[in-house]
Structures are given as C-alpha cells and as structure tokens.
Amino acid sequence: MNTTPLANRKHIGIFGNMNSGKSSLINALTGQNISLVSSVKGTTTDPVKKTMELIPYGPVVFIDTAGLDDFGELGTMRAEKSKAVLKETDFALYVLDAETDNDVPEDMLRLFKRFSIPYIIVINKSDKVPDEKISGMKEKYPDALVVSALNNQGVEELRQELSKRLTENDEEETILGDLLPYGSKVILVVPIDSEAPKGRIILPQVQVIRDCLDHGIKSYVVRDTELESALQDMPDVDLVITDSQAFAKVNEIVPENIKLTSFSMLFARLKGNFEEFIEGARAVDSLKADSHILIAESCTHNHTHEDIGRVKIPKLLNKYTGFDLKFDFCAGRDFEQDLGKYDLVVHCGACMMNKKALHSRIADCREKGIPMTNYGILLAKLNGILDRTIQIMYKNR
Ligand code: SF4
Secondary structure (H helix, E strand, O other): OOOOOHHHOEEEEEEEOOOOOHHHHHHHHHOOOOOOOOOOOOOOOOOEEEEEEEOOOEEEEEEEOOOOOOOHHHHHHHHHHHHHHHHHOOEEEEEEEOOOOOOOOHHHHHHHHHOOOOEEEEEEOHHHOOHHHHHHHHHHOOOOEEOEOOOOEOHHHHHHHHHHHHHHHOOOOOOOOOOOOOOOEEEEEOOOOOOOOOOOOOHHHHHHHHHHHHOOOEEEEEOHHHHHHHHHHOOOOOEEEEOHHHHHHHHHHOOOOOEEEEHHHHHHHHHOOHHHHHHHHHHHHHOOOOOEEEEEEOOOOOHHHHHHHHHHHHHHHHHHHOOOOEEEEEEOOOOOOOHHHOOEEEEOOOOOOOHHHHHHHHHHHHHOOOOEEEHHHHHHHHOOOHHHHHHHHHOOO
16 A cells, blocks of 8 residues: 555644654554654754555555744744645644643634634643643643653544545546446557656556546557557447646547547546536637746656647647737645646646645635636647547536
8 A cells, every 4th residue: 555646645744842742653554663752842944745554544645744833933934834735735733732732723723614623622731730630731732642652642642533534525527437337448648769767657647547447447558650540449438547748639630429538637637627628728818929938847857748738739829829828837745835827827747746735726826816727728729629528528418
C-alpha cells in the first residue's frame, strides 16, 4: 500500500499549539519515529507528511504542522504555513496540551467550518495532569479523545475512531464505473512520444485502467498510431479515451457515432468541479486583447507537461483568440495569491494533488469571480470538440 500515490490518500492535518505533542502523536499513530520530537518548543517548522495504512480504513497521509501559537517574524510565517495546510486537509486532529491548553482557538473552529473539515479534538499528555483537569476539559469538549502519546495510551482508540469517521465521510468514487455498464468496451489512446516517461505510463492512465478492471469494463490500450486498426478490431467500442494532446488527430480518426473524451476530462469530473471547468473553457470566447491568463500546475518536477502548459496552450489560445495574450505561470504549492488580476485560470490535470486541495483553488477563483478550467477541457474547446467530448459525462441526462 505504500505505493498508493499521495493524491489518492486521505490527508489528515494535525494542528495545535507548540509543544502540544503533535509530532509525538503522529509517531504514536504511525508507530514510527518520523517527526522530530523535542521538548524544545517549535521543533516542527515546515509541514511534514507521513503516509501509513490506517487499519481498517486504508491509505492516509498525516501532515504534521508547526504550532499555531508560534511567534516572531519566522514563527508567524510558520503558523501561517500550518493554516495553509487546511486547504488540502480532508480530516483534522486538533491537539490540546492537557498541561497548558484549555481551549481550541475560535478561529480554528471557524476555519474547520469554512473548509468543511470534519475534526476530532485530542486531549494529549493525560499522564501529566490530575484526572480533575481532564474531566474539566471533557466537560467542555465531550467528544474529545484523551491520549498520552508518550505512553501510547488511548492511541489505538484514536486510530479506530479516526478510521470510523473517515469511512463515514467517504464517498464512493469511480472514474468510469458510473458512466459505462459492466462489460462495456473502451479504447485508451496513449501516445508514446518524446514526452512519454521512459518505461511506464502516467498515473491518470494507470488509474483509468484500474477503474476499468474494478468495474468489468474491457480496455484496449493502444498508441495513436494503432488507433485505426484498434477500431477495426473493436468496431462496437463504447468509448475512446485519449491523451488530450492528441485530440485533433484522434478526433479525425474516431467516427462521429463513437463517443470520445480524454483522461484529463475524466479526472476533471472526478476531482474538480466539472461544470465550472466547462464554463471556464467557454470563457475564452470573452477574452480581450489585454486579457491576462494564469497557467497553474500542481507539481514542479514533472517536465513532461512543461511544454503543454508553457508553450502549447499559450500558442493555441493566442491562435484561437487572435490576440497576443499575457501569461503568467505558477507551479507546486504556491498557487498565485494575487488572483484578482487574471481573466482566466487554466489548471493542469492535478494528478499529484488531492481533491480537497484542488477544490480550495476552485473556491479561491470562484470567490474572485475568475473563470477556471483545466488543460484537457480547454484543449477540447480550442479543438472545437468540447460538446463531443463531454457527451459521455451526461449519459443520464
Ligand atoms: S500534477 Fe499537473 S503538472 Fe504535475 S504531472 Fe500531474 S497534471 Fe502534470
């Protein structure tokens, strides 16, 4: 299970004041000495991630954060970074130090609500205080769980409760299983060109194949160069799914009566807000000569997409609109703060990012009234095949 990608794991943020025992709690929960533990306040600086298989729930990632009461210029920045973790947090643990804390700060409770994050309050260091102190805290927070991370007391109960709450909050997710019935046939088009990684296929393609297997959908994986003969092999295919970058060529090959979409569009439906991304793509028709576009990628290290984000999409957008548009680029965790200046945000497929983090970005754009779309949907629009490629998503309408 250690190979489950981060983006597919539930993200559990651990928050609290300095020295409340957040790192010790992660170590106790994971049974490993991952986070640096010290009695010196403020040991955790940047958020630290640790993956584990949380039995019986499944794969999760714990995010250890710096103390929210950190102070000084650097400390305040660290505390702000901790709060930024909320944007990718699916579930939170708020750790109270039984020795020194009495309350969960109101602003944290407000932020949990704002980002719709379910949480458990954990009263830590139960071994260090008299029972009356714990009883007083439990009166205030009756649902809180009491632990001593140091002595491993209450940790198993916390693991079980966490598993239960994660299961309750889980939605059944499928990429294709709700779009095609059991026994359907799909052709997956995976161009093997200079941008394809050596010796493997990329994560979204792997996940689609797995989803096909999970739902009894028969998949036939081919390069674009073999697509025509694959269609002869399988003339009654129900759907062709292609890499968005091959849209123009694949659209010409696949007969009109066969549905067509892309990996990236399926993931936009799974992870993003599909309707908003479609509206975002249609917003290119309203761009003006001085429009300013932000191209955002979720990871910094994958150069196979550099060309599409930094070269191909700007070129195609300029060609489509007839303008020399202005582009900015951002990558990794630092989503552009000054969103207000943009007329359109175009996001990558976000395969390295969890759903919560992508939704936080969508919400940021929505709040500022900026249309947002993603690479795949925009490429469909720019190739004039948006309606064709979204048809499969609306099979029940
Ligand atoms: S996160 Fe975005 S840029 Fe990185 S590999 Fe996935 S789609 Fe490409």
